[in-house]
Amino acid sequence: MNAQLQRLYSAAQQADRRIIGLMSGTSLDGLDIALCLISASGPATRVKLEQFMTVPYDEGLKDEIRAIFAKTQIDFEQLCLLNPYIGQLHGQMILDALRTWNIDPRAVDLVASHGQTVYHAPKSQHRRAGFPNATLQIGDGDHVAAVTGIITLSDFRQKHVAHGGEGAPLAVYGDYFMLSKAGENRILLNMGGIANFTDLPATEDASAVFTTDTGPGNTLLDAYARRLLNQPYDKDGALAASGQVNDGLLAALKDNPFFDAPFPKTTGPEVFNTQYVDAAQARSRTTDLAPADLMATLVQFSADTITDAISRVLRAGESYVVYMSGGGMHNPVLTSAIRQRLPACSFGYTDDLGINGDAKEAVLFAVLANECVAGGTTSFGNRQGVPSITMGKISLPT
Numbered sequence: 152m153n154a155q156l157q158r159l160y161s162a163a164q165q166a167d168r169r170i171i172g173l174m175s176g177t178s179l180d181g182l183d184i185a186l187c188l189i190s191a192s193g194p195a196t197r198v199k200l201e202q203f204m205t206v207p208y209d210e211g212l213k214d215e216i217r218a219i220f221a222k223t224q225i226d227f228e229q230l231c232l233l234n235p236y237i238g239q240l241h242g243q244m245i246l247d248a249l250r251t252w253n254i255d256p257r258a259v260d261l262v263a264s265h266g267q268t269v270y271h272a273p274k275s276q277h278r279r280a281g282f283p284n285a286t287l288q289i290g291d292g293d294h295v296a297a298v299t300g301i302i303t304l305s306d307f308r309q310k311h312v313a314h315g316g317e318g319a320p321l322a323v324y325g326d327y328f329m330l331s332k333a334g335e336n337r338i339l340l341n342m343g344g345i346a347n348f349t350d351l352p353a354t355e356d357a358s359a360v361f362t363t364d365t366g367p368g369n370t371l372l373d374a375y376a377r378r379l380l381n382q383p384y385d386k387d388g389a390l391a392a393s394g395q396v397n398d399g400l401l402a403a404l405k406d407n408p409f410f411d412a413p414f415p416k417t418t419g420p421e422v423f424n425t426q427y428v429d430a431a432q433a434r435s436r437t438t439d440l441a442p443a444d445l446m447a448t449l450v451q452f453s454a455d456t457i458t459d460a461i462s463r464v465l466r467a468g469e470s471y472v473v474y475m476s477g478g479g480m481h482n483p484v485l486t487s488a489i490r491q492r493l494p495a496c497s498f499g500y501t502d503d504l505g506i507n508g509d510a511k512e513a514v515l516f517a518v519l520a521n522e523c524v525a526g527g528t529t530s531f532g533n534r535q536g537v538p539s540i541t542m543g544k545i546s547l548p549t
């Protein structure tokens with residue numbers, strides 16, 4: 152047998168596996184690296200987050216990615232070059248992190264690499280007859296494996312599409328395995344560039360759980376922080392806090408069929424971007440809005456669409472706890488608007504459940520890799536949004 156396959160076979164049979172989960176999301180803020188010790192699989196999965204860091208992307212790298220990110224017209228050579236470049240870079244960032252933590256790469260069984268989403272196009276968005284849901288992540292796993300010498304699982308989203316899903320959100324699998332609790336209705340709200348939530352009913356019924364995107368989280372706030380403040384984000388919502396919500400613009404922003412579409416659904420910065428806001432400002436005759444009022448309105452737009460979506464799953468007479476994660480949980484203007492609009496819910500953070508809210512998505516990919524090599528027996532029912540599959544393509548280092 153190929154010695155690498157023997158290694159993989161042994162890792163699959165171990166009582167626990169040390170897996171590095173990687174996530175670089177739509178915010179392009181950096182690479183999240185989560186070193187996890189994972190035992191068992193499926194609903195019995197236990198995760199210990201041993202180390203976590205975010206390696207920030209420098210402005211040069213952000214610009215290289217932005218040149219092709221969420222755009223219909225790009226330089227194809229740029230895309231071709233970035234695919235191995237990001238794989239190699241992520242591999243090097245893993246080695247640097249392991250050196251910082253004083254951990255030998257040979258002590259790591261697997262890398263689970265999300266890669267960088269460069270375009271996301273569910274059918275509802277591209278509307279081209281005959282074409283399936285589509286999504287593209289780059290940063291090829293062979294390069295991560297070759298640089299680190301660690302067996303790497305990558306490109307998790309394609310099989311979800313192959314089974315009728317939109318390739319996202321995948322959070323439902325990790326949330327159900329790690330955070331479901333009998334007797335407590337849990338809503339796990341992640342606020343990254345795009346916001347999503349997982350509905351985990353107190354029954355722990357696998358055929359009832361799902362995750363859906365709700366629309367923008369921070370993506371518009373970041374775009375306007377760059378434009379108005381020349382900052383990567385509106386720190387602690389300071390600019391938004393000094394403004395007033397403009398109701399006309401807010402209504403124009405909410406006027407999009409995505410918000411009425413059934414769950415689960417996905418979106419991205421391909422739809423929710425500065426042109427989207429420009430068009431809404433033109434329609435609502437608010438092009439001369441003061442910067443602070445624009446930012447306040449964009450925060451309210453995220454908060455309203457997040458809470459409208461969550462309200463759709465709340466059953467009357469039942470109690471719910473909303474656990475927040477992702478960078479948006481650090482924006483007090485956003486979180487207080489959300490709390491205000493869901494007065495019947497209790498609120499907490501996934502940190503309260505033992506999962507660092509900044510690390511949660513990177514941990515998700517470690518759990519998906521664990522499931523691919525050592526699990527795969529959980530049935531979520533025969534649903535397109537949550538197919539009963541394992542995900543991740545396997546790259547051997549040599």
Ligand SMILES: Nc1ncnc2c1ncn2[C@@H]1O[C@H](COP(=O)(O)OP(=O)(O)OP(=O)(O)O)[C@@H](O)[C@H]1O
Binds near residue numbers: 346
């Ligand atoms: N102190 C803060 N004040 C305001 N916003 C903050 C703060 N800290 C983080 N953020 C927001 O969080 C963002 C990063 O969030 P996160 O890392 O969860 O995004 P991501 O993983 O790229 O997104 P996605 O889940 O869409 O893939 C920043 O760009 C910023 O908008």
Ligand SMILES: CC(=O)N[C@H]1[C@@H]2OC[C@@H](O2)[C@@H](O)[C@@H]1O[C@H](C)C(=O)O
Binds near residue numbers: 177
């Ligand atoms: C296509 C893509 O990369 N989508 C991301 C993005 O970031 C948040 C939201 O949009 C979610 O749908 C997804 O990521 C998380 C990790 C998921 O799949 O659950």
